[in-house]
Amino acid sequence: KPVATERRSRPRDGRLRVLICEDETDVAAVIAALLDAEGFSSDVAPDIDTAMALLRTRDYVALTLDIKLAGESGIKLFHDIRASPVNSDISVIVISAVADEAKRSLNGTAVGIVDWLEKPVDSTRLHAALAKIVAGKVERRPRIRHVEDDEGVLAVMSAGLGPDVLIASAKTLQEARRAVAKHRYDLVILDIALPDGSGLDLLIDLPQETGVIVFSAAEMDEKLGDRVQAMMTKTRASEIDVAKLVRRMLVASRNAAGPTVQARE
Structure with a gap:
């Protein structure tokens, strides 16, 4: 599992980084390609342990979250992130075949979720969500x-x-x-x-x-x-x-x- 050895918000090419929490390799590749086209770098976490390890060691402007993640609960990952001492206020874009189901499950606790996208990913809505995140991250609220x-x-x-x-x-x-x-x-x-x-x-x-x-x-x-x-x-x-x-x-x-x-x- 790839884990960075130092915390930095941008990789060497200067782009903002997004964490893709997705266990389907082909879907992760599509999301990564869309992010690349939007000017973002990305890492892929196929499970909760990898996601939490990467969040501890790298800074991300946002993460995309599949609610069904390698047999685990993406909702659990969401709550783990919010309770974590690092990256706890990260913006989240839900990209899932069960986005509507997740929306109902979180029932008002979905703080920091920018949008809920169904698979296959709508590139226009992803662009809008990323634009909203970047606009909010230009000056992070202390x-x-x-x-x-x-x-x-x-x-x-x-x-x-x-x-x-x-x-x-x-x-x-x-x-x-x-x-x-x-x-x-x-x-x-x-x-x-x-x-x-x-x-x-x-x-x-x-x-x-x-x-x-x-x-x-x-x-x-x-x-x-x-x-x-x-x-x-x-x-x-x-x-x-x-x-x-x-x-x-x-x-x-x-x-x-x-x-x-x-x-x-």
Whole structure:
């Protein structure tokens, strides 16, 4: 089974890559040819294990998914991907002889499925789905986890950040730990005083590349150093102040060479 040794979103020819989850060799070849004509590179995964291995080691702009995959459930693969710490928000195009049946089975849990295509593949609809994915992927929405037990603070922060980010909350330390174990986040906004412990205990669970802003009424240790990019006190800064800082940090991160934001308030 071909597995890449490094993560990169584009192969050497510079094209975006799509993962084809399909166990019928001739059908996979047709999809690969259609993708090639659209300017995409592709890999083929004939089963769930290969698909998950490739998703762990390569970045894909999208995947095509057959619901009946080598005697396994493509729906299970879909849920495994959504629960995975990598590529969990990948766009999916269902290409299956039972696309309508799958649509009914997922029953509202089909987050991130761009289209449902029956076999044989309609090249016009595939083109439209890929165009929609690329348009949405040009500027991927940053993923933020706000660890905070105050509903009011959560609501104001979410409104202040607006629709350009994907923000989810965690009201306890344990809930936050479960979330960061499953998903990668660009940024974590962290309260210290949580119902079941100190939010600072979450720091050990976060990858180094995840930015951290501490926003808390509790006293903060200035020795947190480089692991926390910003510390803001609720008595001296508002949720809108934090939202503005978040946007600046995300822009700096996106530009890659941008300086790390340091704030002590």
